[in-house]
Amino acid sequence: MLIDRSVVRRVGREREIAPWMKLLALHDKQAYRHSLLVAEITGAFAATIGLSSRAQKHLVRAALLHDVGKMEVPVDLLNKPGRLTEGELRIVHSHAERGYRMLLETEMFSPDILDIVLHHHEKLDGSGYPAGLRGRSVRNVVRMVTICDIYAALIEPRAYRASLSSQKALEIMVGMSDGLDRDLFDIFRLLAPRWTNIPIGLLFLLA
Secondary structure, X not given: OOOOOHHHHHHHOOXXXXXXXXXXXXXXXXXXXXXXXXHHHHHHHHHHOOXXXXXXXXXXXXXXXXXXXXXXXOXXXXXXXXXXXXXXXXXXXXXXXXXXXXXXXXXXXXHHHHHHHHHOOOOOEOOOOOOOOEHHHOOHHHHHHHHHHHHHHHHOOEOOEOOOOHHHHHHHHXXXXXXXXXXXXXXXXXXXXXXXXXXXXXXXXXX
16 A cells, blocks of 8 residues: 555645745754654555545644644754753653644644644653643544654654664554554554555655
8 A cells, every 4th residue: 555645745735834844844854754754654544544535634734733843942952863861852842832832823723733733742641741641631633643653753764773664663662552542553553564665855845
């Protein structure tokens, strides 16, 4: 199964989305490429489990915007090859709240999108951030994007490590199962190996 990038292209060029993507790309290409990859995987996941076209586009919008708060985090911290200090980690973690505030001020985005931007690092066991939400406090739309975000981050090359195989990424995520929606993740595990060979770094949204 191939990922249909046409949905990501169309959504990424919407007038509410495109300026944010361009600004993110100018700030940090890695964060931009990651957002594209998360959006592609989220769109494929949503389509495969039978969500409506409208719901798919809504999730893709949120996935593209989920890390816009990284524009307010110094690039040297985002791409630091070594271990972050506690203070540096707090700054990096602040991107979720920063992105939420930035988008909230525009009064252009739905509560669902804002919820995903703010809470995409929350875990069902309360170990996530920024609010340490637990269980039902984490909505299903957030749970989906969280799974796709973690997987994308693991299969991408980062300054501090090489990219991981799909199999290795999924093994690591199995160890996070208390923090992830188990039903969604069980489905995702079956689908994700089909998306292993996803070329990233295609800056088509700036064209």
